[in-house]
Amino acid sequence: MQLTERITIKTFKKKELIHNADTICTKSYFIQKGLVRTYFLKDGKEVSEYFCAESEWINSPRSFTGQKLDIYYIDAIEDTDVFCLHVKDLVYLLENFPEMERYSRLSMGTVLEHLMNRITSLRFTTAKEKYEYFCNVYKEIYGRIPLGMVASYLGITQETLSRIRAKK
Amino acid sequence: MQLTERITIKTFKKKELIHNADTICTKSYFIQKGLVRTYFLKDGKEVSEYFCAESEWINSPRSFTGQKLDIYYIDAIEDTDVFCLHVKDLVYLLENFPEMERYSRLSMGTVLEHLMNRITSLRFTTAKEKYEYFCNVYKEIYGRIPLGMVASYLGITQETLSRIRAKK
DNA sequence: CAAAAATTTTGACTTATATCAAAAAAACTA
DNA sequence: TAGTTTTTTTGATATAAGTCAAAATTTTTG
Numbered sequence: 001m002q003l004t005e006r007i008t009i010k011t012f013k014k015k016e017l018i019h020n021a022d023t024i025c026t027k028s029y030f031i032q033k034g035l036v037r038t039y040f041l042k043d044g045k046e047v048s049e050y051f052c053a054e055s056e057w058i059n060s061p062r063s064f065t066g067q068k069l070d071i072y073y074i075d076a077i078e079d080t081d082v083f084c085l086h087v088k089d090l091v092y093l094l095e096n097f098p099e100m101e102r103y104s105r106l107s108m109g110t111v112l113e114h115l116m117n118r119i120t121s122l123r124f125t126t127a128k129e130k131y132e133y134f135c136n137v138y139k140e141i142y143g144r145i146p147l148g149m150v151a152s153y154l155g156i157t158q159e160t161l162s163r164i165r166a167k168k
Numbered sequence: 169m170q171l172t173e174r175i176t177i178k179t180f181k182k183k184e185l186i187h188n189a190d191t192i193c194t195k196s197y198f199i200q201k202g203l204v205r206t207y208f209l210k211d212g213k214e215v216s217e218y219f220c221a222e223s224e225w226i227n228s229p230r231s232f233t234g235q236k237l238d239i240y241y242i243d244a245i246e247d248t249d250v251f252c253l254h255v256k257d258l259v260y261l262l263e264n265f266p267e268m269e270r271y272s273r274l275s276m277g278t279v280l281e282h283l284m285n286r287i288t289s290l291r292f293t294t295a296k297e298k299y300e301y302f303c304n305v306y307k308e309i310y311g312r313i314p315l316g317m318v319a320s321y322l323g324i325t326q327e328t329l330s331r332i333r334a335k336k
Numbered sequence: 337c338a339a340a341a342a343t344t345t346t347g348a349c350t351t352a353t354a355t356c357a358a359a360a361a362a363a364c365t366a
Numbered sequence: 367t368a369g370t371t372t373t374t375t376t377g378a379t380a381t382a383a384g385t386c387a388a389a390a391t392t393t394t395t396g
Binding site: 314315326330 | 345
């Protein structure tokens with residue numbers, strides 16, 4: 001199997017949906033250029049869950065892994081070019097290349113560590129510290145993300161975030 | 169290799185340390201009877217990170233996986249009996265039984281899901297809702313955990329938690 | 337079982353952040 | 367580039383939760 005043959009290229013315009021929560025996520029996207037986020041709806045409002053930029057993989061984790069529906073949408077914050085890998089092809093890789101299984105397990109470890117840090121940040125920090133933590137983790141891209149999206153990611157209001165930023 | 173030969177049994181008294189943060193975590197513990205928690209120190213105070221009861225595995229995740237130091241201690245909340253699996257023996261299993269690699273990857277998926285839910289809970293809920301979420305997730309054991317530990321797990325103060333509980 | 341230690345509750349007060357509303361600024365678009 | 371839409375900032379007020387202190391209760395231990 002030629003991996004490159006299985007990979008397709010797509011482009012999305014700013015604000016365009018890459019994945020819709022009313023479908024099962026069958027593809028994982030490698031961002032070649034641009035910026036995307038996952039979000040879900042809470043009380044009719046969009047809550048940002050995660051941001052990804054160049055050279056990162058993104059999908060709707062539980063939907064992609066379990067091939068079931070989940071709440072997350074993925075959209076483009078900027079015009080974005082991606083490579084798409086279909087879940088079937090990933091499964092093929094996992095089944096035929098043992099080192100893929102290991103790679104997959106290890107990269108989950110990285111994600112796990114990221115989530116643990118985020119939990120600590122959410123539990124014990126003020127809004128200001130949350131913002132600083134965010135700038136640190138997403139330092140390459142935080143200037144490219146609209147304020148309201150950052151606020152909902154951090155679980156604080158847009159107004160509070162605006163005030164924090166004003167004091168710098 | 170006989171797995172049972174590699175497993176040792178240990179017992180810990182209430183409040184006894186199972187794992188000390190100043191050592192590398194070389195064992196994973198399967199709780200046969202009892203209740204344990206991981207915690208770390210913040211400003212000299214213990215902050216509970218995680219609770220585990222009967223039939224669950226516990227270790228200091230980053231320390232065990234990466235064989236490096238990490239901040240977490242593990243202690244017994246009640247008198248506890250455990251089975252110990254040494255990291256060497258786990259590595260042996262992972263290397264010799266491909267299905268172990270898969271099992272490991274899949275159970276990480278479960279942990280990941282748990283962490284995602286916890287993040288959502290931390291971001292958007294009041295102290296009361298956090299407590300209710302906790303009672304739900306830990307319904308088997310929440311009565312056995314001292315209030316102060318629950319509060320630090322939730323990232324709220326003991327006084328607030330006490331007041332919430334009073335209103336029931 | 338009594339004394340000591342640890343844990344939980346209650347009270348008074350403070351503070352960080354949310355909420356609601358409107359103005360200002362920036363980004364699109366016809 | 368003027369007008370419209372979206373995003374960000376600012377202001378006034380409300381509220382959930384924190385802090386500090388002490389009392390009450392529960393658990394442990396000699």
